[in-house]
Amino acid sequence: MATNRQVLLHSRPVGIPEASDFRIVETPIPEPGKGQVLVRNLFLSIDPAMRGWVNAAPNYLPPVEIGAVMRSFSVGRIVASKDARWREGELVTGLFGWQEWAVLDAGQIDRKLEDRIYKGLSPSTALGVLGLNGLTAYHALLEVGQPRPGDTVVVSSGAGSVGACVGQIAKIAGCRTVGVAGGTTKAALCREAFGFDAAVDYRSPDFAAELKAACGTGVDVYFDNTSGPVSDAVFGLLRKRARVVVCGTVAFADWSPPPQGPRIDRHVLVARARVEGFVATDWFHRWDDALVPLSAWMREGRLAHREDILDGIEHAPGSIAGLYRGENLGKRVIRLAGES
Numbered sequence: 001m002a003t004n005r006q007v008l009l010h011s012r013p014v015g016i017p018e019a020s021d022f023r024i025v026e027t028p029i030p031e032p033g034k035g036q037v038l039v040r041n042l043f044l045s046i047d048p049a050m051r052g053w054v055n056a057a058p059n060y061l062p063p064v065e066i067g068a069v070m071r072s073f074s075v076g077r078i079v080a081s082k083d084a085r086w087r088e089g090e091l092v093t094g095l096f097g098w099q100e101w102a103v104l105d106a107g108q109i110d111r112k113l114e115d116r117i118y119k120g121l122s123p124s125t126a127l128g129v130l131g132l133n134g135l136t137a138y139h140a141l142l143e144v145g146q147p148r149p150g151d152t153v154v155v156s157s158g159a160g161s162v163g164a165c166v167g168q169i170a171k172i173a174g175c176r177t178v179g180v181a182g183g184t185t186k187a188a189l190c191r192e193a194f195g196f197d198a199a200v201d202y203r204s205p206d207f208a209a210e211l212k213a214a215c216g217t218g219v220d221v222y223f224d225n226t227s228g229p230v231s232d233a234v235f236g237l238l239r240k241r242a243r244v245v246v247c248g249t250v251a252f253a254d255w256s257p258p259p260q261g262p263r264i265d266r267h268v269l270v271a272r273a274r275v276e277g278f279v280a281t282d283w284f285h286r287w288d289d290a291l292v293p294l295s296a297w298m299r300e301g302r303l304a305h306r307e308d309i310l311d312g313i314e315h316a317p318g319s320i321a322g323l324y325r326g327e328n329l330g331k332r333v334i335r336l337a338g339e340s
């Protein structure tokens, strides 16, 4: 008889969560009650933010409890519904967790994957370029970064899921783009797959000089996914009235005590720069504004994306640590067994 494999948080990680912080259990496939649906998960999302979700420190979501199913965005198909709002067969997404099957209260479903956006595309895109990461790239760049034609836009983790999307939107907005990534393979990916005008490997011993050369007269928009030494180098290159979008801090596994580094104040002052944080949940009322153009650009061949697919839920426990080691080439997802 088929069972439900679930990944539970086993211990509270210090720093980056490793495979040993999770355990896999097998339980019976649950039955939905009144007002509930049963979803068969097809893809599970692996996101840098998960490190914060399992940490005891307060975050924008409460910490996952020890012994609970690991929180994750997922895409799945409704196989049974006891709620009038949802129908059997619909593809849906939301925080369904690291498990093969999920019984959900109807209100736990975030969105249905509508044909006008997803037709002909893999449902996994709802976890990346046509999901949280696309929403983030679109609104954080265009609303917070406010790029203008001719601007130089620097993107840290430029080969990653958010970063690659930001770089391509910036090109569509008429900007010159510079990607920063770890290693020559990812730098090449930035240029060749995602159309960055230049890309710099932050592991190069001459990184600061190479970045300066790539940025010409300076940086108008810095889209920061990492913080750390990459940001230290970019802040010294800001042009007058530069905008800095603080989207992620993946370079640091722990903020207690806060990591030390050069002060940015003088650069912000001299450049009259604006530094603003972005959290995607503030933009959940604007899904369509981002997903409709992103989907159209994909269909027109103007927006490329890559996925880093791991097959089977047994890969979930070690998958977050892998992100922090930069193993992923594109949006990291777990693909679960096909639909029968």
Ligand SMILES: NC(=O)c1ccc[n+]([C@@H]2O[C@H](COP(=O)([O-])OP(=O)(O)OC[C@H]3O[C@@H](n4cnc5c(N)ncnc54)[C@H](OP(=O)(O)O)[C@@H]3O)[C@@H](O)[C@H]2O)c1
Pocket (backbone or CB within 6 Å): 047, 048, 049, 132, 133, 136, 157, 158, 159, 160, 161, 162, 163, 180, 181, 182, 183, 186, 225, 226, 228, 230, 246, 247, 248, 249, 250, 251, 252, 278, 279, 280, 281, 323, 324, 325, 326, 327, 328, 330, 331, 332
């Ligand atoms: N604010 C929001 O609402 C929001 C929403 C979604 C995502 N985010 C953030 O956006 C960022 C990118 O997320 P993503 O899902 O697209 O992940 P991603 O960029 O596809 O993957 C993470 C990448 O981080 C890089 N990295 C790891 N350690 C690093 C270090 N010490 N210094 C520099 N780079 C390092 C690695 O690439 P390399 O091999 O190049 O090092 C790794 O591949 C994350 O910080 C995430 O938290 C924020």
